[in-house]
Amino acid sequence: MTITQIETNITKLLANFSQDSFIFEFLLAFGEPKATITRLKKSDLNQLESNGEVLLRKKVFFKEVYEHLHGSIDTLKNSYISARQKPRFVIVTDYKTLLAYDTKTTDTLDIDFKKLAGHYDFFLPLAGMEKSTYIDENPADVKDGVSQNG
Numbered sequence: 001m002t003i004t005q006i007e008t009n010i011t012k013l014l015a016n017f018s019q020d021s022f023i024f025e026f027l028l029a030f031g032e033p034k035a036t037i038t039r040l041k042k043s044d045l046n047q048l049e050s051n052g053e054v055l056l057r058k059k060v061f062f063k064e065v066y067e068h069l070h071g072s073i074d075t076l077k078n079s080y081i082s083a084r085q086k087p088r089f090v091i092v093t094d095y096k097t098l099l100a101y102d103t104k105t106t107d108t109l110d111i112d113f114k115k116l117a118g119h120y121d122f123f124l125p126l127a128g129m130e131k132s133t134y135i136d137e138n139p140a141d142v143k144d145g146v147s148q149n150g
Contacts, residue, residue, distance in 0.1 A: 001031040001127050010120045019095055023054045023062045030126035032059070059126060061087040066094045070110075073099045088125055105131070 009029035013022070024037050040056055052064035065072040073092045090101040098116060100109040102125070109122045124130075 003121075003124070003129070006030055006124070006127055007117065007120050010117045014114065014117055019064075022093075022095075023060075023091075027056065027060065027126070029120075030123060031128075032056075032126070055085060055087065057085050057087070059087055060089045060091060062091045062093075064094070065092045069094060069097055069099050073101055077101045077103065089123065 006029060010026075013025045013029050016025075018025075024041060027040075028034065028037055036056070040054065054060070054062040061076065063072065063076065069092055073090060076092065077090045086103060088103055090103065092099050093113060095113050098109070098111055098113045100122060102108070102122070104125070107122070109119060111119050
């Protein structure tokens, strides 16, 4: 999956937004297999009991939070998510604001939910693209087929 495809997928996700399917569509946008998403929806993979929470091992912990978003993400990133299940990203949202924490780099994201398409690059590790992989490629150059390396 290319950076351009991911950006397009996120734009489509926001255009056809549904709270019930957001996290699943989000994961699909970054190339997560449909079979994994189906299992996650059926709770075979999702080991959480609470509605509005999704945990995909080593990928993402997602929680809908409607009060105290900043306090919630601070608690979650330092709390009960075990080292065995440790997700790469902790994401909380009330669908007005989206907060995310990268557990590997400790980078954070605090954005207006509607501006997610402009910040898709924060989540590129979900598609297997670490910063060292894509830092040399400006997304505008990739779209134009221009590479800085030649």
